[in-house]
Amino acid sequence: MKFALTILGVNAATPAFGRFPTSQVLQVHNQFFLLDCGEGAQMRMSDFDIPRHKIQQIFISHLHGDHVFGLPGLLFSFDLNGRQLPLDIYSPAGLRDMVLAQLRPGTSLSFPLRFHEVDTIHPSLVFENEIVRVEAVPLKHGIPTVGYIFREKPRPLNIRSEKIEEYRLTIPQIKAAKAGEPVLLENGELLENQELTLPPTPLRSYAFLTDTLADDSVIPFIKGVNLLYFDTTFCEDHAENAAFTMHSTARQAAEIAKKAGVGQLICGHYSSRYRELDVFLEEAGEVFEKVVLGEEGESYQIV
Numbered sequence: 001m002k003f004a005l006t007i008l009g010v011n012a013a014t015p016a017f018g019r020f021p022t023s024q025v026l027q028v029h030n031q032f033f034l035l036d037c038g039e040g041a042q043m044r045m046s047d048f049d050i051p052r053h054k055i056q057q058i059f060i061s062h063l064h065g066d067h068v069f070g071l072p073g074l075l076f077s078f079d080l081n082g083r084q085l086p087l088d089i090y091s092p093a094g095l096r097d098m099v100l101a102q103l104r105p106g107t108s109l110s111f112p113l114r115f116h117e118v119d120t121i122h123p124s125l126v127f128e129n130e131i132v133r134v135e136a137v138p139l140k141h142g143i144p145t146v147g148y149i150f151r152e153k154p155r156p157l158n159i160r161s162e163k164i165e166e167y168r169l170t171i172p173q174i175k176a177a178k179a180g181e182p183v184l185l186e187n188g189e190l191l192e193n194q195e196l197t198l199p200p201t202p203l204r205s206y207a208f209l210t211d212t213l214a215d216d217s218v219i220p221f222i223k224g225v226n227l228l229y230f231d232t233t234f235c236e237d238h239a240e241n242a243a244f245t246m247h248s249t250a251r252q253a254a255e256i257a258k259k260a261g262v263g264q265l266i267c268g269h270y271s272s273r274y275r276e277l278d279v280f281l282e283e284a285g286e287v288f289e290k291v292v293l294g295e296e297g298e299s300y301q302i303v
């Protein structure tokens, strides 16, 4: 079962050096979730073979243009393609008016479009289905901004096929074992669940925290996540600028990742001041060695 992040755009503010503004797709099993939708996001989806028609939920961190200007084009394409599947967009307040103003007055889309306002003051559960939970946590930026944390939900246990034959298990017994229960055989023998099932696979998680000051208040929410994408707009040569614009440096992001004990840090939201990105990796790597550069088209998988 797949759990993979594909980065569509990794630049801050404006496109530069072939890099697009922020957008990403997280695939959890066979579902696709869009995170932010900077200009050109749908073109990037074509470039990287993302089945955009399968996206049913979009999560927007905040309303700065480099995170939302791709939405009108994407919605227009969905409508032209006769999409029928509902689309739910989660974001801080104000996105609905901003997006609908871009569509022709009186336009009725071919599909139900629903906007959901996310609390930007308190952490909250914003979405949950059979495979994943999505939490929003407040970030510290110039306008109301949230980060999103995706957590895979427990799956039924896998049963050892040889045990089905050995004990001639019935369907209700197999169901009980998959639910983690012990199984009572007809002869009165009680089988512990561990005997019948494979060890549960670890649950995977991803945190998307872009456009924020590096502030320790987020650490409890991202403790131990497998993958963390964190704002690294600047390097130390522009640390003052990072504080002034309410962004982070690569070193600061690495300090957060280290304190939170995450599995891997992905750098991103690079300022257009930087053509070369190696310095981000160097500065973050001095603090936290499990760091990689966020790159467009790259897929970051958790197995």
Ligand SMILES: [Zn+2]
Pocket (backbone or CB within 6 Å): 012, 013, 022, 064, 066, 067, 211, 269
């Ligand atoms: Zn931004």
Ligand SMILES: [Zn+2]
Pocket (backbone or CB within 6 Å): 062, 064, 141, 211
């Ligand atoms: Zn911003």
